Amino acid sequence: MLWVIVPLFKVLQNGWLDWMEDRFPESKHITLNIRRIFVIPTKVSLGLLVTLGVLFLMAINFQNSLIYALTFWLLALIVISIFFTYRNLAGVTLRAIHSNACFAGEKAVFEIELSCPDNQKKSAIFVGWKDQDVAQATLQNHQTMRIKLSHSTHKRGLLKPDKINLFTTYPVGLVIAWSYARLDMESVVYPKPILQDTSPNQQGKSDDADAGNEIARGSTDFSGIREYQAGDSPKHIHWGAYAKTGQAYTKTFVDYANQERWLDWDSVEIAGVEAKLSHLSAKVLQYHQEQQVFGLKIPGKIIQPAAGEAHKTICLTALALYGRP
């Protein structure tokens, strides 16, 4: 009885949440054990109990030993299924592996690894969040398995998903073994990119790239076509023209040296912090697509101009985490 009373006492003393915290500490990996698994009967076992009631009445009224035996056998089946179902969940280890950043409104994807101890088999284990994604896993004998769970996002910031539910009704569905895992994992949610109409003067200030000094033989903006010269990158050969004329032409590009593009918080005249962030987020994407070099100034953070995938991620992350300590 101790294993019922002691937790109950603790719950009374420290409250439910503390007890949950104690039972399900947040960590990178967690192994399900007797402290963390609950077993409760399902509706199926209620149905079976009703059936057993009918069988018991039959046994009494017909004074039939075999029906008594059948009734008791099925009753024992309910009892033993507690052990089998518990066993099917016990020992499973969860490990947070990876999370994908996403834009608000998209689904964040978390990769979780499940593993099973030696010489055991875990069948039909459901892993997931309520009203979100649920995956089913079957593992055996030291096998590990990676599952990807998606979680809907609503606002930018850091998404820290609720505790993961794990449950199984295997083998007979009469009871359900249940556990939680609070994995230490989070996903960055970028502001939803929404491009706003911005005023011309503001556009002039930040978007007017043509006025700047070009660096010839750059690689960012297309500026024209000239005849091929030795040493030109094959990437820049105008293959279309070559096919038509037999003469090789090279597309020329320019980089902008002085007049770097800045995405400046103060120069975006949009009401509302979130709308502003959304707009900047859209701009970052746009510039990234245009392969421009740009910098980002937001209160408390300045990101020096650069280009490329990593830069985009840094900028978007900064926008996502704006306002967070």
Next chain:
Amino acid sequence: MFNKGFTTNFNITYSAMMWLLVAQLVVMAPLLFYLPIWIFPVLLFSAGWRMRVMQGHQEQPQKILKTIIAGVGIAGLFFSGMPMVSLDMMASLLMLGFAYKALEVVEKRDALVVILTGFLLIGVLFIYSQSMLVALYGAFALMILTGALIALQHDGAIQIDNSHKSTRALLNRIIPNLKLSTLMLLLCLPLMLMFFIVVPRFAPLWSVALSGGGHAKTGISDSMTPGDIANLSQSDGLAFTVKFMGERPQQNELYWRGIVMQHFDGKTWTQSSESFEPETIKRKLRTDVQAIRNRLVKKGYGREYEIIYEKTAQPWLFALTPVVNIKGDALYGSDYTLMARADLLEPKMLSLTSYPDAIRDEYLDEKTRQRSLQLPKGGNPQTRNLVKRLLLQSSTKMDYITRVMSRFKQQNYYYTLRPGLLGDFNTIDEFLINNKKGFCAHYAGSFVFMMREAGIPARVVTGYQGGKWNEQGQFLSVHQYDAHAWTEVWLKGKGWVRFDPTAMVAPSRIEKNLELAVGPEGGFLENKIFSMKKYSWLNKLQSKMDSAQYAWRRFVLGYDRNSQSAFLKRVFGELSLQKIAMIVSGFFIGIIMLWSLLLGLGRKPQREAEEHQLYRKFCQHLEKYGVNKKLSQSPTEFSQYAASQLPSLAKDIEVFTQYYSQLCYNPSPAETTSEKNSITVLRDLLNKIKKGKFSESSGSF
């Protein structure tokens, strides 16, 4: 409760469907011996349709079709002639619904309904038969149903393969489920046994009318026409088995008294003149044990024994007379007979105490005397003359009786199972004077006739005589071919005294058994082409099977309220509520510990896979050097990042990550050797990274 927000009612899979259909076939098959056979085609049709839907050949059945099938089925039951409110009807309806449900099963919920109904139907099967064979079959059906229940949760396959067709794949799906259901049910046995032994048994809550339709009457009937018992001698069916608590009586004392025949109409002996209805007879004869005891003068010593009666569809019970004590449910008749409250549709067990030497009815009341002297007017003139002659010769009543008895011995009477036809009139004359060939019923009938004609109260008694002792099981089994008829004569001061004229003609019938009495003349079980009694080695086998059968009857089927309290008392001594609670919880804890041990629930949690341990160590090492892995970084991303931070180790970090990724993402269980090699490589690299950093750091300081 917990699983709100999760879908739990899925459509069932192909393999679960197959399991379900097989389970339905298995459950229904034995019931068809007892219920209308045309329910089976309903199942086959429904199952066939369902299979075609699952294979994509056909659409889901439409409402109209379902309605037609249900309607036809119910109409069929309605016109089948079964009584509306009867077990057969209920069982048939349940079966029909069960068969019909195969058409409808799409979701898990439907499948569960089918399985739960299947459990009920196994119970119904046990109502119809409780033989060992049926019990075994029931266990098998339970195993299949449990397997189907497991298949609903998971199809048992470990690797997902789409090759439904190959038998190997099929077996891979079936065998794990079957193994698991067998294991679960076997592990359930101790707990089931505990429930079976300790859960209190109740008296029936209301009386249930079992229709006699499926039950043919067997055994001794309530009237006796010479020839009836000869027919019974052709049957080797078991009538009842007896276990004696003390010493076993001599074979020639084993008169299992059943029915008393008072009335003779010139051809047939019956219990009373008015009615043959068992209910009427029960009402008329019923008395209580105290009344019986008051009419007895106890002499000799008591015989305590336990009898298990086979089902006969009749209420008659057989015992050594007179019975003075009954444990179990039975009615006393005023003529010292026993009767069951209802027809025996299943084996019944009684514990009895008899005093065979007691004096019954020292004083005969007038009504009984009249009845015991009744004879039809006229007929049988030769016998009546014979009685007169013998009466003139004898000095006392006893002398007369002795003369009649010895006449059977001295004259050329012949004991035979094939007496030939005696005609419809003057049957006693025909046998006693002319034919002189007869079976026990002829001797008993004519003896009583001669007693009554002489004014001595007498009656015919039918029952069984003897029985076969099973040395192995220490019990006596009495078969239908042990059926016998004898007589009781009332003598002043001695009460009712048993006389068996057959013993005069064929002593071996009483001393040994019928087989020997008939001897080379044959007729014993001759209509059975394959009777086990005819072969000696089969006889031994039969005796073993009888033993098992007896144990089954005695300990399993006979485990009712009385034997429960007796058994518990014998094993645990005097019982109190506390003691029972202690015993039960003790057993329960024991069973749970056994389960935990067998299921390996107590074992220590195992460690994670080695490559992951190594990778974690790898991350820890790099962390020491100030390179932290973020959760959002994949191993490859982290490796690039770490390599840029620690150029001196770049190569090792990259190779380590490559091997690790390969192990994680392309696990090849077949090539365990290469896996081992990779782990060794990982370990070496880890050491290198450890040392490499030291050499580098010593340089930079």
